[in-house]
Amino acid sequence: MNLKEYAVREKNFYSGHRSCAGCGMPIVARTVLSVASDYNVVVSNATGCMEVTTTIYPESSWGVPWIHNTFENAAATISGVESAYKALKRKGKIKKPYKFIAFGGDGGTYDIGLQSLSGALERGHDFLYVCYDNEGYMNTGGQRSSATPYGASTTTSPSGRVHKGKEQWKKDLARISAAHHIPYVAQASIANWADFIKKVKKGLETEGPSVLVVLSPCILLWHLKPDQVRDVSQLAIDTCFWPLYEIVDGKYILNYDPGKRKKPIEEFMKPQGRYKHLFKPKKNKEIIKRVQDKIDADWQTLKRQADFDKQNS
Amino acid sequence: MTKKNSKSKTEFVKPSFAKHYETTKPLSGAYAVSEAMRQIDPDVVAAYPITPQTPIVERFSQFVADGKVKTEFVPVESEHSAMSAVVGASAAGARAMTATSSVGLALMFEVVNAASGMRLPIVMPVVNRALSSPINIHCDHSDTMACRDAGWIQLYSENPQEAYEHTILAIRLAEHKDIQLPVMIAQDGFITSHAVENVSLLKDKVVRKFIGKRKPIHSLLLSKKPVTFGALELPDYFFETKRQQQYAMEMALKHYDNIAKELSELTGNNYPMFEQYRLGDAEAALIALNSSAGTIKKVVDEMRKEGKKVGLLKIRLFRPFNYSQVSTLLRKIPNIGVLDRSYSFGANPPVYSEILSALPSSKSNVFSFVYGLGGRELYESQIRETFEKLLKGKIKKGINHIGLRE
Numbered sequence: 001m002n003l004k005e006y007a008v009r010e011k012n013f014y015s016g017h018r019s020c021a022g023c024g025m026p027i028v029a030r031t032v033l034s035v036a037s038d039y040n041v042v043v044s045n046a047t048g049c050m051e052v053t054t055t056i057y058p059e060s061s062w063g064v065p066w067i068h069n070t071f072e073n074a075a076a077t078i079s080g081v082e083s084a085y086k087a088l089k090r091k092g093k094i095k096k097p098y099k100f101i102a103f104g105g106d107g108g109t110y111d112i113g114l115q116s117l118s119g120a121l122e123r124g125h126d127f128l129y130v131c132y133d134n135e136g137y138m139n140t141g142g143q144r145s146s147a148t149p150y151g152a153s154t155t156t157s158p159s160g161r162v163h164k165g166k167e168q169w170k171k172d173l174a175r176i177s178a179a180h181h182i183p184y185v186a187q188a189s190i191a192n193w194a195d196f197i198k199k200v201k202k203g204l205e206t207e208g209p210s211v212l213v214v215l216s217p218c219i220l221l222w223h224l225k226p227d228q229v230r231d232v233s234q235l236a237i238d239t240c241f242w243p244l245y246e247i248v249d250g251k252y253i254l255n256y257d258p259g260k261r262k263k264p265i266e267e268f269m270k271p272q273g274r275y276k277h278l279f280k281p282k283k284n285k286e287i288i289k290r291v292q293d294k295i296d297a298d299w300q301t302l303k304r305q306a307d308f309d310k311q312n313s
Numbered sequence: 314m315t316k317k318n319s320k321s322k323t324e325f326v327k328p329s330f331a332k333h334y335e336t337t338k339p340l341s342g343a344y345a346v347s348e349a350m351r352q353i354d355p356d357v358v359a360a361y362p363i364t365p366q367t368p369i370v371e372r373f374s375q376f377v378a379d380g381k382v383k384t385e386f387v388p389v390e391s392e393h394s395a396m397s398a399v400v401g402a403s404a405a406g407a408r409a410m411t412a413t414s415s416v417g418l419a420l421m422f423e424v425v426n427a428a429s430g431m432r433l434p435i436v437m438p439v440v441n442r443a444l445s446s447p448i449n450i451h452c453d454h455s456d457t458m459a460c461r462d463a464g465w466i467q468l469y470s471e472n473p474q475e476a477y478e479h480t481i482l483a484i485r486l487a488e489h490k491d492i493q494l495p496v497m498i499a500q501d502g503f504i505t506s507h508a509v510e511n512v513s514l515l516k517d518k519v520v521r522k523f524i525g526k527r528k529p530i531h532s533l534l535l536s537k538k539p540v541t542f543g544a545l546e547l548p549d550y551f552f553e554t555k556r557q558q559q560y561a562m563e564m565a566l567k568h569y570d571n572i573a574k575e576l577s578e579l580t581g582n583n584y585p586m587f588e589q590y591r592l593g594d595a596e597a598a599l600i601a602l603n604s605s606a607g608t609i610k611k612v613v614d615e616m617r618k619e620g621k622k623v624g625l626l627k628i629r630l631f632r633p634f635n636y637s638q639v640s641t642l643l644r645k646i647p648n649i650g651v652l653d654r655s656y657s658f659g660a661n662p663p664v665y666s667e668i669l670s671a672l673p674s675s676k677s678n679v680f681s682f683v684y685g686l687g688g689r690e691l692y693e694s695q696i697r698e699t700f701e702k703l704l705k706g707k708i709k710k711g712i713n714h715i716g717l718r719e
Contacts, residue, residue, distance in 0.1 A: 042533045044401060055544035065533040067404050068543035070423050073397035079387060080359060080401025080409070081533055087356035087385040087407055094534055116397065119390030 022226025024216030046108030223273020356407035406532030415442035429464030434487030451688020595624030
């Protein structure tokens with residue numbers, strides 16, 4: 001599917017929702033549901049920005065069957081829906097084929113919902129889990145999560161006289177998911193629609209669990225203007241802060257290598273207010289270097305893994 | 314038991330109802346419930362083991378493994394996910410069940426409320442066990458009592474036979490079009506769940522005809538138009554939605570007797586909201602739920618032989634609670650003792666509190682007794698002693714305790 005075809009497709013995700021102008025999340029929802037409009041789907045949604053902004057009773061943005069249960073159980077809930085489908089199909093009560101999608105933010109996925117996700121992945125339910133990762137608890141106004149990157153200032157990891165933002169590394173959800181030996185895991189970005197669409201399609205077509213982690217900038221937490229969201233998403237890719245890759249049956253596939261055009265992490269950090277304290281009043285070279293070194297090391301590891309898997313496939 | 318020595322398969326049931334029964338066999342309360350689940354053959358069961366509920370999920374897993382049910386069994390990683398998965402399954406249009414105990418129920422508490430809020434007719438046997446801390450695997454009612462305001466219908470069972478029949482009854486209550494509420498069926502941990510008694514099982518086809526098929530009003534998979542479940546409701550709508558839940562409980566109270574009567578016509582047993590045991594002319598009565606009711610009945614019989622006018626009111630349906638009925642039944646009894654197997658710390662214990670509410674201007678003396686926490690035994694001698702005290706009317710106000718060292 002090219003972008004022209006994509007533009008005219010049924011989205012099943014309708015306007016009128018209350019998300020902020022420039023928010024990455026509705027782009028994620030619309031892209032996933034647009035690809036999913038080839039199928040009958042049921043969506044489960046963790047508590048979070050996506051859920052609260054799209055289903056303010058008596059309105060709903062969702063043109064597909066949709067359920068929000070609680071915060072930490074989108075995966076367990078969809079596993080129940082998928083099990084119901086299997087049972088009802090076996091008993092002849094339902095004829096149509098269905099696909100199942102669960103959405104959660106990084107809070108509902110990396111943190112409070114990790115157990116529920118892990119259980120559903122291990123049990124092997126046939127569903128696609130999409131995490132829109134905005135790197136913080138945004139439904140409660142911008143606290144740190146385990147997806148918040150090193151050095152970022154949030155309301156619960158603020159920059160002050162002693163501490164300079166978050167002092168822990170971001171958890172690696174893609175690898176945690178892959179460690180469940182599931183058939184398909186990928187990282188995607190809203191800055192690369194073609195890649196994103198391809199991955200949604202693959203996730204939906206894969207039999208068994210698949211996990212798609214999409215970096216989804218938040219204008220409030222990241223302190224961006226709405227028109228900066230796409231560019232910052234692109235910088236996340238070009239600095240290798242957010243590499244685009246897939247793990248198919250345990251094999252790593254790199255989808256994009258900036259090569260010599262790989263940009264320094266400063267370029268990703270600088271436009272974002274959450275890193276402001278690292279640049280003003282004076283540049284905190286130590287923290288920026290620590291982040292750069294980690295990104296470089298992780299990028300080399302990922303490349304080596306992908307090269308190895310390519311040679312041995 | 315060899316075939317030669319075995320009694321007729323259904324000799325334990327009333328002869329005119331024998332045709333509805335398959336067999337009578339020794340079963341624990343947990344196994345009796347798993348037999349009910351086998352006969353119900355739910356579309357989805359998601360469950361997590363916890364003492365003393367474990368035998369329910371184990372035996373049901375065996376039914377799945379042996380192909381005796383067509384259920385999709387989801388072996389979840391926690392009770393929280395058990396309730397989450399059955400909420401998903403029930404919203405999808407399936408008949409869904411789980412079972413739990415104690416801290417398992419506490420862990421799923423958040424989703425227990427979501428289930429009733431979404432008006433999902435989930436049925437859940439609960440084997441009563443104390444809540445931590447201190448950790449204790451034995452019986453008391455602190456788990457289900459902590460859920461009494463969670464919007465679930467609650468049925469309490471005296472013995473394995475009742476636990477079995479209540480589970481079947483619960484499906485009809487939950488799925489009634491005017492009710493659409495989840496139901497929990499309580500039985501006492503170990504005392505009922507692990508003690509083996511003769512249980513008479515209905516024929517599978519009798520159970521299946523009684524429960525019928527689930528006809529969801531809205532569902533994720535069976536509705537023609539897409540439905541949004543679990544939306545956000547702000548102050549402009551939330552209150553009305555909750556009012557409907559309260560109305561559904563009122564409907565449960567309204568329809569309960571009719572549904573129970575239908576089951577009675579098959580089993581020959583009765584399921585009154587409150588069972589009266591030699592209560593009519595009683596001068597002293599105890600009020601209890603679950604297995605203690607059985608022990609009390611034995612003491613009542615003995616004391617009656619001695620000419621002492623004692624009786625029992627057994628509560629079966631605790632949510633919704635029929636205040637006017639309990640008031641009518643207790644109005645003329647001078648001294649009433651209410652047994653609670655849990656505290657409501659700093660306030661009147663749960664059952665006592667309801668009885669006081671039902672008898673606001675009564676001449677009866679109503680006394681509170683807390684007993685049996687963490688599996689502490691309740692002996693016949695203690696019940697007798699309590700009756701004697703009640704007959705004399707010499708009991709202190711406030712919470713009294715049975716079997717407590719202090």
